[in-house]
Amino acid sequence: MRTSAALLSGVLLAALLPLPANAEPPSVWTHNSSDRLFPYDTRPAQASSTIDLYAARNETEAAQIAIRPTADVQNVSISTTPLTGPGGATLSDITVRREYLHPNVVPIGPGVEIEGTGSKYYDALVENTPRTLAANVTQPYHYSVHVPTGAKPGVYTGSATVKSSAGDTSVPIRITVYPSTLPPTNQSTFRMNNWTTSAGWDYDGTIKAIPLQYGVKMFDANWWRVIEAMARDHAKHRNNVVFADFQALLIPNTTIDTAGNYTFGWESFDRFLKIYKDAGALQWIHTPHLLNGTTDTHGPQLEMLQRAADGSTQMVPVQTGTPEATAYLNKVFAALKQHLDQLGLTDVFYMSANDETWAGADRDAANWMYAIYRKYFPKPLLNEAETNLLDPPATVTADTPRLDLYEDNVGYFQARKQAGNELWLYNCTVPRATYLNRFLMSYLANTRLTPLLAWKTGAVGYLHWGWNYWYDGTNTPIDTFDGAQTGDSFLVRPNKAAYDLYDSIRSEAQLDGIEDFELFTQLAATKPLLAKALANSLLTNSFTSDKSGVAVDTVHRQVLDALASGGADQVYPYADDFSGGSQSWRPKGGNWSVSGGALTQTDTSRWDIVDGLKARAYGDVAASVDLQIRGVNADGGDTNWAGIVIRNLNPTDFGSGYLIAQRNNGEVFVYRNGTALGKAQNPSYTAGQVTRLRVVARGSKLSVFAGRTPVLTVTDPTFTAGGIGLASGGVNVAFDNVRINPDVNPAEGSKVTTSSSYEQDGWGAQAAMDGQRTSDAGSMGWTSDVGTTAQFDLDLGKVRSIGRVDLYPRSDGSNTGAGFPIDYKVEVSADGSAWTTVATRTNQPRPSGVQTVPFAARDARYVRVTGTKLSQDPVGASRMQFAEVEVAGGNLAAGRPVTASTSSEYPNEGWLRSNLTDGARQSRLWNSMGWTSESVPAGSAQSVRVDLGGPSVVSKIDLYGRTDGASTGQGFPLDYTVETSTDGTNWTPVASVTGAPQPGAGPVSYSFPERTARYVQVRGTQLRPDGEGGYRMQLSELEVR
Known part of the structure; x- marks a missing residue:
């Protein structure tokens, strides 16, 4: 008892003693999942301490939690809570993994663009078990949440807790779940083909990598456990193309008698496919190439199954084109077709003859093989990785060029795609420089952007040769964690003890990219221009990209917002x-x-x-x-x-x-x-x-x-x-x-029909539709012949909403305004037969500028201007003359001039007055952010005004705040008035707002009874702090209808 009391006293005394000065919890901040963290990174000045994610249903989203202690700290790990959302619904499929610091990362070769410095890079995602973290070394953890297909849309909140011997730190977490849903892996639009080592292929590293790493034998029970782990991982990471060497998988169960008769045994092949099918990862099957290319010692060879001396079945290379090889292919292809038909998999099976063919002899051998294959598969899928062009090419049905080969021959591959071939993209040890690739030293965002590049080019899939090629030719297990590595030959690493796999931040980035492909595909179905514009903001071509993970995350959210918002596509004057x-x-x-x-x-x-x-x-x-x-x-x-x-x-x-x-x-x-x-x-x-x-x-x-x-x-x-x-x-x-x-003025280039037209001396009907509002010797505009009346008809090509017609008089010096009709009417029609008069003007004076005819918006395809009383041209003849005729509808502010009380013009960053009406609702740094006032003292008012170009009938104004990720809604005024004017001097309020909340991605809309206005103004009287000691007013877009 006395001993217990003494011990208790010691514990109490220790608890009362002051902790060392450096025993406070380590510094913790959060970081997006598409930018790397390095051990030497320190906490940024504006670092976030929360995680804010945005996801579709059946999507996985992630962030990084960075921990940097100032002294060694023990027992560090991260715990999580479920995320709770609408109606008490929860998200519980949450994973936290520690990022492993690989000490010996080397460049793949010269000329590679490198992110970071030194040889230490985080990549593998390993267990989140308590461990000691060293002082002044940043350790990132990867936090991810998978949103199930049936999740309720809305906001879910919870937390993660960084635990350590020095104390705990809570990280608030929020995820916004959108209504959009990604298809299951095995029903995807995108085709992801990561070549895996298992059986066959090169009959070297492919068959040795798994046994060497896990200490198993091919086809034993634990080998199959590894295959099951691979299938689960593929399903999770949307790798829906099963790389299965059907011949190698025939070897264990196939017999060949002494007379050369084959009894093909499909048990291992079927078991292999069933594992992937049951995991949800089988949508397509790709068999490795059956031919070995020409070398100095032999010509093209076929991988053929033959009887070994001991009666077993083995693979033996034989020369292509021989009677023996031809007879064998006829046997094996017939059997393959019959078996795939039984499995219902014939239409999803890709055959490949060669890999990276360079020699014409290899191309000819491939075509020999494909000709035999087509006898049994009349609608074949034939795919080869390509690193150069051969003329003529192999008779494949799918082209898979390396990125640099595609970039240098875009027209060639697009022409083949238009002729019916599929297009895939491919990279490996090359290309390098700034090309997209997934090397360990490359920008992590480049790994994510590769599937988006495939989407942009119209490719259906992406191929990479090295998913788990854990082999270096020495027949000894390589060290995938601490050994020298480039990231080219493997994306995952063996979890030997569990016969499982460790993923990597690169495999998660690739998953994000595949998910992006599906989301962009969905968006393009209803808003193709917006989808392409957002993709163009990230990727200019195969080697020019926005390498910022923040930028990629921002666009991902903008795609989700655009899918949820509905409405029409966007246009960009x-x-x-x-x-x-x-x-x-x-x-x-x-x-x-x-x-x-x-x-x-x-x-x-x-x-x-x-x-x-x-x-x-x-x-x-x-x-x-x-x-x-x-x-x-x-x-x-x-x-x-x-x-x-x-x-x-x-x-x-x-x-x-x-x-x-x-x-x-x-x-x-x-x-x-x-x-x-x-x-x-x-x-x-x-x-x-x-x-x-x-x-x-x-x-x-x-x-x-x-x-x-x-x-x-x-x-x-x-x-x-x-x-x-x-x-x-x-x-x-x-x-x-x-x-x-972009059809902001749909009259430009429209079909014109006139009662008469003088087509000389710069005059002509098309000259009034050429986008030039003024008259010069090359384009005067349109003039009728001499007469008492005249008619000018436009066919806009399709029915659309229009609400204004602008008539520009001739403007050649002292003749300005001559020939403009004194009396005229404007009519519109949806079908060219039934006409509605929208305006009648009489006794019009000779104009010096544009004459605007506004009317309530109507759906119309045809516009007619009829002059019923004409004025005289400079020589005294009665004619009707216009320099240009324009039609406006939809967003009347699109492309219109903007003025402001102040404006910080930053063209490089994308802040410009003109960007307020450029059609880009989505803020994109370095492209179009919108308009920002200058930084002003507290209490200063700021205003911005759009000139619609003429009197217009308006009834709705939409204001869009900035939408650049975490800064969404910043700069939107707290107190403001929206107002209209016909003259720019006298203003009529539409709405007056106080204490406005910070908006999200959608518009802040104001509808009101129709009124005529030429100017629209937003006047902010109380602004938000700009984080720089002042206050700003900022809008990404202003639209008027």
Whole structure:
């Protein structure tokens, strides 16, 4: 008893003693899951201490919890609570794993873009067991939550607790679950083919890796346990292509008698597939290549099953094309077809002859094999990884080019896709430099973005050769944790004790990318332009990307918000005279600069140079540019060209979309994938002079104009939407006055019918629809013939909502306003037969500027302007004349000018007055953030105003706050008034708000009875702090209807 009392006294005394000064809980902060953390990272000044995630149903979302003690700390681990949401619903599929620090990471080779410094990188995700953390070393933990398919949409909250001997730290967690649902792994749109080691393939590392690591034998009970773990992992990570060597899996159960008769045994093959099927990971099957390529010692060889001396079955390479090899393939393919038919898997089975074929002899051997295969599989799936082009190619049905091969031959692979081949993408030890890849030293976001690149290019899947190739040729187990490694040959590591696997932050990033593919696919079904614009904001091409995980997470949330919001697709009006630089453009190749008020490209040595417009996308569009060819390469001379690419899959693509270009010899042409769709001569072209090239794309019809003059029309349905770029081939060229009208004014380029038309001296019906509001010698506008009445009809191509017609008078000096009708009426029609008069004007004075005809919004396809009393032209003849006719509808603020009390103009970052009406509701740093006032003292008012261009009938105003991730809603005013005006001086309030909450991604909408207004203004009287000691007012977009 006395001993117990003494011990108790010691415990109490120890508890009362002061703790050492360094015994406080370690520093804890949170970090997104798509950017790496390093052991030398310190807590950022603005670090978050909470986790805020956004997920669809059946999606896994993650973040990192960083712990950095100032002294060694013991018993560190993280515990979690379930997340509780709507109606008490819970999310409990939560996993926390410690990130393992690999000490010996090496570059894959020269020229690789590297994130971080040194050789220590976190990658493997291992057990979250209590452990000691060293002082001044940052240890990240990976927190993930899987949202089940049946989860209720809404906000769920809970916490994680960082436990240690120095005390506990709570990390609040919130996840917003959206209504969108991802399909199960085995019903995915995307096809993920991570080549796995199990049986066959190279009959070396493939069959040795698992036995060496786990101490098992092929096909014993524990070998099958590892296969089961692989299948579970594939299902979890949406790897839905089973890499199964059917021949190798035949070996254990197949007998061959002395006469060479085969009895194929499918038991191991069936068991292998059933494991993946039961796990939910089998949607497609890909068998490894059956041929070994030509070497210095042998020609192409077939992997053939033969009887061994001891009577067992073995694989023996034999020469292709021989009677023996041909007879064998006929036997094995017939048996394979029969068995796959029985399993119901024939239509999901990919056959492969070669891997990375270089030699023509290997291509010929593949075609020999495929010809036999087609006898039994009339609709085959034939896929090979490709690292170079052969002419002719192998007769595959799916092309899988390495990323650099695709990037250099976009037109070739897109043409094959259009002819019916599937397109996949592939990377391995190469490409390097800044190309997307998943090396340990690469930016983690690049691993995530690779599936999105596949989505952008129209590829159906992605292949990588090294998922678990734990082998280096020495026949000894490699150290996958502390040994030298690049990250190329394996994405996961063996959990030997459990016959299981350790995932990695790279495998989780790849999962995020596959989930992104599915979400972008869903968004593109209803909002293809928005989907492509958001994708373009992250990826310009295979080697130019936004490497920020924060940016990728932001776009992921924006996709979820867009799916949940419904509504119409977005449009992005754009104009650029390059007076402020070329920040909105991103080049591929060439020598670009802004000089003399124009964007110039002076490299004449290449024919594939494109400068792509960032973060935007277009379908139906009128796009124009002034271009001046200032010099040509002698190779090609005046047949060299400059122009514009529309609807390309990547903004810098030269081989996708449509190239509309002007040659220096006067020829104008339209190319698709390097093939001419049409060409014609520009009758007004003069070498060395500025020419205005314009294309109007409506559906499958592309109409090309030189100034106002129609030059060429082609019809092609291949590309319906995409980016826009300025292109040059073998020329020194200057571009200026880019103008992109995505049907904001649907009249531009529309079909015109007139009662009469004078088509000379710069006059013509199309000149009133060419996007030029003023008159000059090249484009005066339209004039009727002499008469007492005249009629001007527009066909807008389809029924759409319109609410205004703008009539621009001729504007040639002292003749301005001549020929404008004195009495006229404007009518609209949905079908061209039944007409409704929306405005009648009489006794109109000679105008000096645009005459706007507003009316309540109507659905119409046709617009008619009828002059019932005409005025006289400069020579005294009665005519009706317009320089331009425009039609407005939908969002009347789109592309309109903006003024503000103050404005911080940061073109590089994307803060501009003009970005308030550029169509981009989603804030994207370095692209379009919207408008921000300057930082002002407390109590200062700020305002921003949009000029709609003329009186308009309006009834709704939408305000969008910034939507850039954690900053969503910041800068939205607390107290403000929304008001309208007809003259910019006298204002009528629409709404006055005090204490406004910080908005989310959706609009703050104000509907009101119809009124006529030209100006819309938001006046903020109490602003939010900007975190810099001042106050700002910020909006990403303002829309008016």
